Ligand SMILES: Nc1ncnc2c1ncn2[C@@H]1O[C@H](COP(=O)(O)OP(=O)(O)O)[C@@H](O)[C@H]1O
């Protein structure tokens with residue numbers, strides 16, 4: 176097997192709120208993402224998904240643990256060279272396409288921002304050609320470059336967000352609930368688009384979501400997060416056909432099934448988390464790829 | 470159908486005045502809600518679901534014009550009532566609405582208790598202490614723990630799921646007959662979503678409520694609905710019982726919605742998606758508004774709007790494919806397989 180593109184080892188991210196209160200958002204999370212792969216990270220809101228994404232892209236300083244990306248250590252103090260490498264090769268797509276796009280800038284300039292910062296083109300013609308190509312790739316038209324974010328639908332704005340991330344030809348894209356705010360039918364369009372782009376560019380995704388339904392269609396492997404702990408990880412096949420952790424089972428069963436006669440009689444599995452203490456649990460190996468915290 | 474019809478909407482047509490021009494948001498909507506039943510209104514964003522139901526609840530924005538239509542509640546045409554009578558007798562009391570984002574319907578500066586009792590004190594002859602007792606009871610009913618303490622809480626002290634329960638408690642405080650839920654669980658985690666849906670169903674049984682759900686999630690529809698209306702570009706394009714819509718859909722748009730639903734049982738690794746996007750209703754669509762996205766569209770779709778074709782007593786769809794002279798088409802393979810799987814799982 177080749178080397179992982181991203182290796183997160185025993186990541187802790189704590190937020191000190193006051194002298195005697197600390198939010199332990201992420202507790203000893205470890206996983207790897209290989210080049211060209213999609214790793215799905217799922218868990219209920221507040222489980223620490225966004226925090227993990229932000230620690231990896233270094234919007235936060237990890238409290239402890241090690242993160243290796245593209246063979247460089249990116250946890251701890253960053254030198255300029257590493258910081259530049261990180262900025263270019265890792266991009267993020269956010270949940271709310273509106274708030275993540277500057278409303279006063281034209282879509283073309285929003286997409287071109289990264290190109291401008293890293294001076295990736297030789298002249299304006301080349302810059303605009305790259306932007307036009309990007310717009311087409313995500314299913315928009317080159318003419319859209321002249322429009323402002325508010326002139327787009329939610330699905331179109333999310334496409335623009337993807338174009339902005341892609342233009343840098345990153346090796347890893349962190350997609351934080353990037354389809355959660357969209358209609359189910361538009362979610363399908365965006366997921367298919369992300370898969371097409373991956374097939375073409377071999378970029379890897381960290382695909383963050385709060386439920387498992389769409390994750391199945393895009394992920395090679397999945398990690399299930401609960402209360403800041405990675406409670407189970409495995410291939411998509413393993414998570415869906417052989418879930419071990421009771422929290423994974425409850426997440427799976429909470430997805431409503433679009434079949435009225437089945438759905439009306441189905442009782443979702445309820446997981447009572449009021450007395451769990453994951454800090455005392457240990458990781459059990461189920462297969463070479465499947466691990467559970469029990 | 471011999472059930473009593475508690476709500477019936479006929480030929481509703483609504484436009485909005487905007488800076489860019491008139492938006493023809495609702496273009497002739499008809500439907501009925503039998504008393505005690507649950508109706509789901511589904512369709513993509515912008516199809517007119519919220520506007521239709523805001524018209525029913527008397528909550529239309531000020532720039533709206535109702536060009537035509539009747540909304541009968543227990544035989545009374547709500548559109549002939551004055552705003553004042555509507556507010557005094559119908560809104561909130563007979564017909565209550567719960568919105569997607571609980572934060573927008575809660576007042577951050579008022580305690581939960583004050584917000585629940587507000588409507589009761591206004592509309593019912595009830596003492597302040599009785600109202601307070603009832604608020605505690607309602608919070609218990611919607612499943613909030615420690616209701617005596619909760620009445621003194623402010624909205625920000627509650628989680629998203631708890632807030633939505635409070636909004637439901639407020640909606641129920643005046644014992645309405647119809648509860649309209651506009652995407653009540655879209656902003657919530659799936660596990661919490663399941664509990665809120667169970668709660669509403671439970672309350673429906675206890676209080677004999679008639680419920681209307683607005684949602685774009687067919688999984689939710691399958692769980693809660695007796696009847697389904699599918700909306701597209703300001704019209705209902707297919708209507709039927711929940712079984713008819715899920716096991717025998719007839720409109721290509723409904724097919725697209727069903728196929729775009731993730732199905733945990735397939736090994737298919739690609740999702741179908743409806744190509745294109747809904748039309749901009751600033752410009753009146755000519756012919757069938759869905760034609761541009763419909764791979765089965767025929768010449769006539771470009772010129773003429775299809776009428777509702779009747780399939781059964783309860784099932785109808787607006788597509789020229791149902792015209793007796795239309796060529797017989799073969800269902801897309803993926804859809805055929807999916808419907809077969811669905812019927813088999815349902816023992817049909
Ligand atoms: N900057 C921050 N300061 C303090 N607490 C935070 C901060 N960011 C997140 N948290 C807390 O960390 C936990 C995990 O949050 P988050 O990573 O946003 O979860 P998710 O994305 O899974 O919903 C939550 O309890 C949240 O309130």
Ligand SMILES: Nc1ncnc2c1ncn2[C@@H]1O[C@H](COP(=O)(O)OP(=O)(O)O)[C@@H](O)[C@H]1O
Nearest residue numbers: 485487492494513514515516517518519520530
């Ligand atoms: N106050 C308003 N002014 C102008 N247009 C509006 C207003 N409210 C709704 N609309 C338009 O009416 C159409 C239907 O909206 P809505 O009923 O909210 O859709 P849905 O609930 O199905 O997502 C959309 O095109 C929307 O932009």
Ligand SMILES: [Mg+2]
Nearest residue numbers: 224225226352
């Ligand atoms: Mg998050």
Ligand SMILES: [Mg+2]
Nearest residue numbers: 518519520651
């Ligand atoms: Mg709506």
